[in-house]
Amino acid sequence: MAAAAHPAAGAAPARSNGNADMGAWLAVAAGTLGAMMATLDISIVNSALPTIQGEIGASGTEGTWIATSYLVAEIIIIPLCNWFEKLLGLRRFLLIAALLFTGFSVLCGNASDLTTMIIGRAGQGFTGGAMIPTAMTIIATRLPPHQQPIGTAMFGVTAILGPIIGPLLGGWLTEAFSWHYAFLINVPICGLLVVLLLVGLPRDEMRPELLKEADWLGLFGMALGLGCMTVVLEEGNREQWFSSRLIVELTILTVIGFGMVIVGQFTNEKPIIRLSLLFDRVFGSVVIMATMMGMVMYGTSFIIPQFLAALADYNALQAGKIVMISGFPAMALMFFAPVLMKWVDIRIAVGVGLLLLALSCFVDTSLTADAVGGDFVDSQLLRGAGTVLAFVFLNQAAISSVPVQYAGDASGLFNAARNIGGSLALAAIATVQEQRQWFHSRRLEETLSANSVRVQDWLAAQTQALGDPGAALRSLGGTIQREALVMTYNDMFWMLAVGIVCVTPLVLLLRPLPKNLSSGPMH
Template identity: 70%
Template sequence: MSTSKGSGADPAAPQRADASAWLAVAAGSLGAMMATLDISIVNSALPTIQGEIGASGTEGTWISTAYLVAEIVIIPLSAWLERMLGLRTFLLGAAILFTIFSMVCGVSTNLTMMVIGRVGQGFTGGALIPTAMTIIATRLPRSQQPIGNAIFGVTAILGPLLGPLIGGWLTENISWHYAFFLNLPVGILLVTLLLTTMPHARPQWRELRQADWFGIAGMALGLGGLTIVLEEGQREQWFQSRVIVEMAIVTAIGFVLLFAGQVYAKRPVIKLSLLLDRQFGSVAVMGLVIGMMLYGSAYVIPQFLAAIADYNALQSGKIVLISGIPSMILMPFTPFMIRNIDIRIAVGLGLAAMATSCLIDTVLTAQAVGHDFVDSQLLRGVGTIMGFLFLNQAAIASVPREDAGDAAGLFNAVRNLGGSLALAGIATVQDQRTWFHSRRLEESLSANSVGVQDYLSTLGKSLGGPDAALRTLSGTIQREALVMTFNDIFWILGVGILAVLPLVLFLRPLPKGQSVAMH
């Protein structure tokens, strides 16, 4: 969630916040940290988790995607749920349920159970993220809100980056189950802070009558169905499968209901008409592609290091964390940059850095290891802080003050949608391109070639026979094909960012005095 220049503290708030207010801010930031951490905490541990619950590499993407899809649905609903239940009740419910669903993930023994737990985590964790900014806007006076925004900004950046490292350390030193059990003590602390620092508000049940039920159902069916189609399409032979056809119909019905809500609901759950604004529409498209790059690269790098470099979960997590170094260094300077750097220059440089970081990773080889990602990860971190931070500001500044909340929810939903589409697309690309490269490599090796025969003969003597030599050659082909496939994925991500780079020309300078918005 984000705040705009028009969001201020509660009129009744004192000029300086008391200890209770700061503890409330700490509670909100802790909840947001817990939720953002769990977006990526499974990435470095995913190969281990897949093996233990019996999921294939393609099926394993569901463990990451399920969380993102659920977040996409809940983020735009958070403002309505907050009004209906009251902020404290809403947060308490989300924190308790998030902890429970984390335990479900931790004790999962199969893919179905894990996905159910991750969907529950996404629904409840997604609610914890935007409400953190609501606490800052309502409990702190305007003069102290930049401090609260900075605290939240640190959690928003650190969470996804620390996730793979913490998940990797727990997987290697204890067990992957504790990547989820970790949320139990944190959840207890969060609930305690909420009970002692947040005032109770009476539920407003009349909000149920005013809800955009068409939109709510449409988002769930449309986004859920679309994700299933993308995830399972390749494995089910696309529209030759009855399941894919049925899911495509569900997706279409969902989007029809979503658009019906735009017409008939008094207050649509997500205000899609904002996309018609030239600046906001451009921001949304760039946010979608950036989401694809951020979540796609954070997923692919640990997969590459595990499959090719034989890295364990902890080693992969350390490489992913490198991109957070520039973000943390630049974070204190973000208010200065926002006031003094033209948004078109900042976003342009940020997108260019992100695209370059992906293109650098298109020349990986089977000998590549972690340090081959250092340069690209550092560039990725610079691009993220420059591009994404300014885009978040532009999303709020490009709409009227009364639409700032809708703009923030839509922008963050679009970013997560990009991540979901990337993870689903990566699974499909990985299947298709690995098969394609394997066949091309096999075609280049003639069985009658003297060189091939000599190679197999030498290999057979060292390994104990021709069968072992053929198996080794097959493994080498598969390995090289997989490396080429990862290079293709980074190329697609890089070119995708370059394709939206011209949209920076539609951005307008930020208003003077614009306050820093995060997430």
């Protein structure tokens, strides 16, 4: 399909104004299935991580690289996919990615040591990440404009539900069978994906001449910059940020890498990715909002299980079920997304979606130490509805705001922004949790005077109940830490709510979607 998407002269691909044929819809199904698998595997190991660490002999710090290596590799490859599509052809590129993803999944499923697991996870990230932006490219180049909303809604299901279902599926497979199946489940799915790709996408030609004119400076710079930046964000708090020589060196390499990308924009006629798209009023706004959405999507799916595990003693499977609640309104509204795209102004839809996300975070700012999973139901329902409205419309805006020949670049930037937002959220959460818990602990301690009659009475009662003054003091310390932790989680939800509110005015810069978008049925 790359031949159609990127003609030799670089002209826009021909695109029918009629209805897409069955082959086009099979291609869209293949793209969305691949994207679902890739987004699912970001978080599927989260629930199984403690079990995996124990069986392969990894410490807690080492075990985090099982998740980090996937995310780093995925963020690197996403913006580069458009160039690989042109070089290899879309069909060939996706078949290679699907087959390699299967191989790396089998490697992870049979890993017995940390090194093998990290190699397999990095390989999954590189090959799985290739299947995320290509799904949007297929929608933009294989479907006529009036049927794109249906394809966009299908892609939206994968992008939204993947990170949500991941922890639940991973926890269930680990509890019911073995952690190995969290990886091996990809084998039959990849088999179906390969069949859909072979049937749905036409043969296309390779373009080896692109190797001579490639923006090698930008390609290596993008890989260096994004890879090092992601590691800095993931490991910064654990390494005490810039007090660590490793973090300082990686930050310098990040700056050098992005500097190479910028130089490539001016020295090469066909840069590896067109950063100039970011200066477009509409597309630039979409990228900023997508970054903030990524922070909320990945941030809340991390915070809620952590809260329930620390304060309500939930296991991974129980916490996964609570995270999954946001998927119900997402799936219900997704069926109406094509109709909404036709009748609802994009500025209203995205604005309402972002405000619902802000409200969902605001609802969670009044948590207490007695909160359980049921206390997150309302906020999760709001979060699911808001995510659909904002994400699906922003996804369509990203496609519609650029010429069709730049759809691959736009897709790479849009999806990279969402994942980078997730990395920013996880880095911020780790830092905020450490600093704010210390702050709240000190403030709570300041309010408890040793001469207070109430404090003395409480300690006397605890001493009598526990039979040990030292145990009573430890109980008081534990209570202080528990309350400080609750206040810290409330702070994090506040920050996410404020962040969403701050980017909401950008909806005023969006342009209405093309009038030829339709909710017409698939044919």
